Amino acid sequence: EAGVAQSPRYKIIEKRQSVAFWCNPISGHATLYWYQQILGQGPKLLIQFQNNGVVDDSQLPKDRFSAERLKGVDSTLKIQPAKLEDSAVYLCASSLGIAGPDTQYFGPGTRLTVL
Amino acid sequence: KQEVTQIPAALSVPEGENLVLNCSFTDSAIYNLQWFRQDPGKGLTSLLLIQSSQREQTSGRLNASLDKSSGRSTLYIAASQPGDSATYLCAVTNNQGGKLIFGQGTELSVKP
Numbered sequence A: 001e002a003g004v005a006q007s008p009r010y011k012i013i014e015k016r017q018s019v020a021f022w023c024n025p026i027s028g029h030a031t032l033y034w035y036q037q038i039l040g041q042g043p044k045l046l047i048q049f050q051n052n053g054v055v056d057d058s059q060l061p062k063d064r065f066s067a068e069r070l071k072g073v074d075s076t077l078k079i080q081p082a083k084l085e086d087s088a089v090y091l092c093a094s095s096l097g098i099a100g101p102d103t104q105y106f107g108p109g110t111r112l113t114v115l
Numbered sequence B: 001k002q003e004v005t006q007i008p009a010a011l012s013v014p015e016g017e018n019l020v021l022n023c024s025f026t027d028s029a030i031y032n033l034q035w036f037r038q039d040p041g042k043g044l045t046s047l048l049l050i051q052s053s054q055r056e057q058t059s060g061r062l063n064a065s066l067d068k069s070s071g072r073s074t075l076y077i078a079a080s081q082p083g084d085s086a087t088y089l090c091a092v093t094n095n096q097g098g099k100l101i102f103g104q105g106t107e108l109s110v111k112p
Helices: none
Strands: A005-007 A010-013 A019-024 A031-037 A044-050 A053-056 A065-068 A075-079 A088-095 A110-114 B004-007 B010-014 B019-025 B032-038 B044-051 B056-059 B062-067 B072-077 B086-093 B106-111
Touching: A005 A088, A010 A019, A019 A088, A019 A110, A031 A075, A044 A065, A044 A075, A075 A088, B004 B086, B010 B019, B019 B032, B019 B086, B019 B106, B032 B062, B032 B072, B044 B056, B044 B062, B044 B072, B072 B086
Parallel strands: A010 A110, B010 B106
Antiparallel strands: A005 A019, A019 A075, A031 A044, A031 A088, A044 A053, A065 A075, A088 A110, B004 B019, B019 B072, B032 B044, B032 B086, B056 B062, B062 B072, B086 B106
């Protein structure tokens, strides 16, 4: 069974530029999560989708971050414009959702460096 | 607001030693608790999941316990090996399918 795929793996940009990350969850997984992990800290949820609807985006900085999950499968997370403090690893995870086991499966992450 | 704390932040042990990692959470009304492993530059791998009604889970050399009333969990690793070197993260969810709330992790180094 293929795991959660993310791209790119690494991205370096200058502040005020824009960037987008892509996530392909495990086939059949209804729930998709985007987490931000700053160096030395645990991951923090940015947004959670159930199919293509948003369940929780309370910690998403909506003035600069946006995310979508078209057709309830792939998802993109965008930052525009980026700030220095956005330097982090962005992790995508998926799970079967409320009808199934709770285990979340994580992708390898995208490491973003903002200069 | 749920907060998760892990102690110690870093741990170095000689190969073969048994060790315990600690996790505490402020709100005992959790749905489940998970322990993850994170290798440098990699994503998270789920090690053990304990439902709120359970007291412990075991997988191979790993044993995780949960005491909801005191807001604590421990991860016991028996006969540690250099391959166990990684960061171990504890996380709780407050409802089924909900977000994971993570501790800051314990960085483990097992010396040959």
